[in-house]
Amino acid sequence: MKRIILASLLSALILPQLAHSNDKSINFDIDKYRTHLKTLASDEYGGRAPLSAGEALTINYIETEFKKLGLQPGFGNQYLQPVPLAKVTADQNMTLKIGSAKLTSGSEFTARTQQMNDKVSLNNSEVVFVGYGINAPEYSWNDYQGIDVKGKTVIVLVNDPGFATQNPDLFKGNAMTYYGRWTYKYEEAARQGAKAVFIVHETAPAAYGWGVVENSNTGSKFTLVDDKNNQNQVGVMGWIQHKNAQQIFADAGLDYETEKQRAAKAGFKARPLNTTANLTLNNTIERAKSYNVMALLPGSERADEMVVMHAHWDHLGTNIDDKGVKHIFNGAVDNASGVAGVLELARMFTLKAKTKPFKRSILFSSFTAEETGLIGAQHFAKQPPLPTKKIVSFLNIDGMNVNDSVDYILRYGEGVSEMEYYLDNAAKQQSRFVKGDPKPQNGLMYRSDHFALAQEGVPGLMFMSLGDNDPDYIAHKYHKEADDYDPNWTLGGVRQDLGLIADILATLANNKDWPKWLEESDFKNRRAQDGR
Known part of the structure; x- marks a missing residue:
């Protein structure tokens, strides 16, 4: 830790902190930032859905701004890296039947697939309750x-x-592990067949x-396509409302809450529900x-070593309801605000x-x-412009x-990597504390x-503020139409946070440090394979 902080301080002596520099040419330009944000979050851009x-409009805007700054192409001789996608749209006129329960799409369940099949059917498929659906050898836990x-x-x-038990000695207690994410649930179920x-x-x-x-799973969804047309993935990826799960368990002669408590204890055994599921999922595949x-600012001494400054450009796009009403999900905060931040940092650093x-x-x-x-x-992680090492x-x-x-400033994760030390130091430069x-x-x-x-073993930091000074954001704006630009x-928070991020980015771009993973993990093991 002392070595990292010393490196940061030495770098600060060599390179003036961009956030506090007296050079007006690299000050944060609130007007440019606001223009980027307002443009990307406008109705004209239709919610920035992929393949729309x-x-x-979005990728042309970003590429044009990078070119204006004189940045080099970031992917070979191109600014654009093609990502082969399939757009899968499930017909929402479907019903899920489990036992006597008949569930309505959208309001009571969602279902989609990433397999390249026009139709996926469940025909009297046996239903099994597998608890949390986790197979974690390091925690001596296998629900399957x-x-x-x-x-x-x-x-x-x-x-x-x-999380269920709030036992700090079970998994990570209140803090979710990757085993708690919906992505993992689908991945493990596929591995189990x-x-x-x-x-x-x-x-x-x-x-x-x-x-x-509902908003995230009933419209068109996108997926990478492998050489087996994603047939190794689970056929139906779905969610069920809590109240409907209670009904399904009751029909099986079980109490949902009792079974949930049982599933949170070591030694849990999966339980067949002695019922079947029926569903026909009709898909349109494009x-x-x-x-x-991506755009590159080449290094002067170690150009083959790279620091990445990033924000995703996509959001949920536009939906038209059954009454023909158009709903645009502009994603102003999530994540037009982040893209605007990357564009402004690119301008500051290029100058x-x-x-x-x-x-x-x-x-x-x-x-x-x-x-x-x-x-x-x-896709980028598998095909980066430079090896991930x-x-x-x-x-x-x-x-x-x-x-x-x-x-x-918020810190996501604790004791994960040495990047946390960089966050600590940059926060101190602004007389802020890390929360x-x-x-x-x-x-x-x-x-x-x-x-x-x-x-792939690359340590990083996430900067996310979804609700600072706006406690209403998560409840009523996140992934909803209300996430709109507000003049x-x-x-003030953008100005502040871009200064902090600029501090970290500048330090890493000038020192010789390779931040390490702190806790034992697959990430740390992957980095070790690269000799870092």
């Missing part, structure tokens, strides 16, 4: 032990046993209401390419580099399809504080693009 007219779910429908609980997975929604352990589930956008070049290269990036499951980031760190903005400044994630049970560190890079935003 809004994507074309002793049960064969091949070709069956499994019902799983959201989050993990640590299940045909379908339905996650029971409860607001507290999920960290969001049913409206988020194959196309979406794009990541500074004209008088004092940075030693390492900086890649300014904006990826597609984060909202569908970090798809653009996953050459990427020092990945700094990710996923929603900025568009209101007044605050005296703290732990107020809702670690939400697992936010697994829910944004930096996580795809972490899986009354002061942007």
Whole structure:
């Protein structure tokens, strides 16, 4: 830790902190930032869905701004990295039948697939309750032990046993692990051979209401396509309302709450519900390419070492309801605010580099399809412009504080990597304190693009402010139409946070440090394979 802080302080002596520099040419330009934010979050861009007219407008806007700054192409000789996507749209005129329960799509359940099949059917598929659906050897936990779910429908609980019990010695207690994420539930069920997975929604352990589930899963969804047309993935990826799960368990002669408590204890055994599931999922599949956008500021001494400054550009797009009414999800905070931040940082750093070049290269990036499951980031992580062992760190903005400044900065995760020391030092430069994630049970560190890079061993930081000075945001704006640009935003928090991020980015771009992972994890093991 002393070595890192010393490196940061030495770098600060060599390179003036961008946030506090007297050089007006690199000051934060609130008008430019506001223009970017207002444009990207406008109705004209239609909610910036991948493979839409809004994507074309968005990636052209970002690429044009990078070119104006004189930045080099970030992917070979191109600013755009093609991402092969399939757009899968499930016909919502469907009914899920489990036993005597007949559930209505949208209001009571959601179902989708990433398999490249026009139709996926559950025909009297046996239903099994597998608790949290976790197989975690390091925690001596396997919900699938002793049960064969091949070709069956499994019902799983959201989050993990640590949250359910609040036992700090079970998993990570209140803080969600990756085993609690919905993405993991589907991945593990596929490994176990299940045909379908339905996650029971409860607001507290999920960290969001049913409206988020419905909005995020009933429209078109996007997926990368492998050479097996995704046939190794689970056939049906779904959610069920809590009240409907209670009914299904009651029909099986079981009490849902009792079974949930049983599932949170070591030694849990999966339980067949002695009922069957029936569903026909009709899909429209369109194959196309979406794009990541990236631009390079080359380093003067170690150009083959790269720091990435990032924000995803996509949001939920436009939906038309059954009455023909258009609903545009503009995603102003999530994440037009972050893209605007990357563009402004790119301007600030490009100007500074004209008088004092940075030693390492900086890649300014904006990826597609984060909202569908970090798809653009996953593609980048597998096909980066430089090997991941050459990427020092990945700094990710996923929603900025568009209101007044605050005296703290949020840290997602604790004791994860040495990047936390950089955050500590930069916060001190602004006389701010580092505040732990107020809702670690939400697992936010697994829910944004930096996580795809972490899986390849690259440590990073996520900067997310979804509600500073706006306690109404999560409840009524997050992933809803109400996440719109507001001309009354002061942007004081943006000015403040971009200064802090600039501090960290500048330090990493000039020192020789390779931040390490602190806790034992697959991330640490992956980095060790690269000799870092």
